[in-house]
Amino acid sequence: MSDALYVQLLDLACGGLLLTAVLVLWRRELPVIIRVFAAQGVALAGVVAVLAGRQRSLELGLLAAGLLILRAGVLPWLLRRALVTGDSNRDRAARETRPLVNVAASLLAAAVLTMIAYAVSQPLVALAPSPATRAAPVGLTVALIGFFVLVTRRRALSQLVGFLLMDNGITAIGFLTTSGVPLLVELGVSLDVLMAVLVLQILATRMRDTFGDTDLDELRELHD
16 A cells, blocks of 8 residues: 555545544434444544555454444444334434534534644654554544533433444544554453443433433433
8 A cells, every 4th residue: 555545545534533523513313323423433444444454454454344343333223223212202302402512512612622632632643753643633533522422412322422432532542543452452342332332222221111211301300
């Protein structure tokens, strides 16, 4: 793989990673958010696949395939299963109707978080300048946007997507700033994430069956 092609493909995959994170902030329909999250899984796998092609590493290639299956296939499928509701409240449950921060302010916050991520990452990039490390701020931006989604959305499923965005960002930072995460370490982390999503999916399903909704603010009011 030539240097120019490597840089172009890496920039393309990282651009997809960042764009999908911003789209999650923009859209309120939960089915659309889940599809965007699946697209981000493809972009994350693309980042690792580009690094695998550059380093001619079979281990990284296997990791890219595993990330594609888990982040773009299994996890979105579990999220869609958690979204399934009865006909009576399907429309209401399928939208983030009352986020704590509106869409315009969320997009402005994303721009600020991007600038913060690039400013904070400069010392790290200066340690070992390369196309991969120069793309690392994208991973930090995705992690910060994921945290923003986690704290500003009301529905349990939206917050779960925020948690997964944070994990995607942290995973991207790990691959971009090192020569490659060991296969066993990435498998362990992926299994932890899968277990966390399974547990949260079960909790969200139980909440909906018991209370008829997954709006956490309404559940707090019910508790009070």
